[in-house]
Amino acid sequence: MIIRQGFKFRLEASDTQGARLRVLCGHARFVWNQALAKCHEAADAEGEYVPRYETMAKWVTAWKREPDTEWLKEAYTDNLQQKLKDLDTGWQRYFKKVEGAQRPRFKKKGKSRDSVRFVNFQKYCKIDNRRVKLPAGLGWVRFRKSREIVGAIKNCTVGFEGGRWFISFQTEREVSEPAHPSASMIGVDMGVARFLTLSDGTFIEPVSAFKVNQGNLARAQRALARKVKFSANWQKQKAKINRLHSRIANLRRDTLHKASTQISNNHAMIVIEDLKVGNMSRSAKGDVDNPGVNVKAKSGLNRSILDQGWYEFRRQLEYKQAFRGGGVLAVPAHHTSQTCPECQHVSPDNRTSQARFECVKCGFKENADLVGAINIQARGHRVLACGEFGLPDSVKQEPVRNREEVAPSAAHAALGIPHRRC
Numbered sequence: 001m002i003i004r005q006g007f008k009f010r011l012e013a014s015d016t017q018g019a020r021l022r023v024l025c026g027h028a029r030f031v032w033n034q035a036l037a038k039c040h041e042a043a044d045a046e047g048e049y050v051p052r053y054e055t056m057a058k059w060v061t062a063w064k065r066e067p068d069t070e071w072l073k074e075a076y077t078d079n080l081q082q083k084l085k086d087l088d089t090g091w092q093r094y095f096k097k098v099e100g101a102q103r104p105r106f107k108k109k110g111k112s113r114d115s116v117r118f119v120n121f122q123k124y125c126k127i128d129n130r131r132v133k134l135p136a137g138l139g140w141v142r143f144r145k146s147r148e149i150v151g152a153i154k155n156c157t158v159g160f161e162g163g164r165w166f167i168s169f170q171t172e173r174e175v176s177e178p179a180h181p182s183a184s185m186i187g188v189d190m191g192v193a194r195f196l197t198l199s200d201g202t203f204i205e206p207v208s209a210f211k212v213n214q215g216n217l218a219r220a221q222r223a224l225a226r227k228v229k230f231s232a233n234w235q236k237q238k239a240k241i242n243r244l245h246s247r248i249a250n251l252r253r254d255t256l257h258k259a260s261t262q263i264s265n266n267h268a269m270i271v272i273e274d275l276k277v278g279n280m281s282r283s284a285k286g287d288v289d290n291p292g293v294n295v296k297a298k299s300g301l302n303r304s305i306l307d308q309g310w311y312e313f314r315r316q317l318e319y320k321q322a323f324r325g326g327g328v329l330a331v332p333a334h335h336t337s338q339t340c341p342e343c344q345h346v347s348p349d350n351r352t353s354q355a356r357f358e359c360v361k362c363g364f365k366e367n368a369d370l371v372g373a374i375n376i377q378a379r380g381h382r383v384l385a386c387g388e389f390g391l392p393d394s395v396k397q398e399p400v401r402n403r404e405e406v407a408p409s410a411a412h413a414a415l416g417i418p419h420r421r422c
């Protein structure tokens, strides 16, 4: 099995190197925006179609010959090609409606995250303890090596975030197929009030530091609005805001990593809801024909959902489980919060409040998030055992045939999880 891992460090670029990196980012941004504009023209003319990478690469060759854009000859070609490949991938993901994929956007100077990618690392770059040698006129650049890099470096990306340069090395290494040390299966409910609730009753609260920093950010943004645009004080305030954005992003990533590592360490099979976060967090504003309802409440909820980074969490769980030999199972989310784990009775009345669950039929009482997690885990058992979507009989659309004949799945048996009848 091949493990791909990224290692990110602060890059200590000198003033000259910083200036050169900014130029390289500028080239990349220019090519991205120009190519994106041409893609939009094509999409307008031909519907859901834009030219692929091979065609885009020819545009760049042409731009290098035009007097206005001749300066592109000075650009680092590999970097431009990488940006076009990214753009190509972006469009394809968007057309294929990959979860979380958005239509590629124009990059704004200072607003979008700028980056330069150096491919074919072994051929064009070199690493020597705390220094890395980069092509395109950069030479040796120091970085803060806070941990050892494991595996062979395939490529690296230099990016500018929150007023600082970072370098991220992408590595690959071959390992033997791992077997997860644990045999347990856990259901995880992702919520807004409680960040994560596990079916064994434990839970993780959302980070409070996050709210504090967000308050600071709002205050800093109001202060910015009072300053004269582009003045020295305005620039200073702007830099402060960028640093706050960067701190919030780090906090979020950190919490997610801690939670996903902890869960992945302890459980061979993690069952989560197959939430279509894209649908849930879509703007509640609606359009002219179909104005959105409850815009304010929804946008608050949306922000919380996005803040907690569900997609990112699932991504982390999936790669960490692959790493350890475990699995992640996404099950349909219908009625997980309204079904009684004791008697399977489904009713919205079972939810007495956001936090409490009380079954109207059998009187079972529990924290609502925990009920969700238990139902998710139970659904995971059914999916693994019978290959069906684990809906209780009361909400099942079609009868499942030959249910008795379906053997417990190999994955289920391998994990040592007892087979339950559906």
Ligand SMILES: [Zn+2]
Binding pocket: 340, 341, 342, 343, 344, 345, 359, 360, 361, 362, 363, 364
């Ligand atoms: Zn009940």
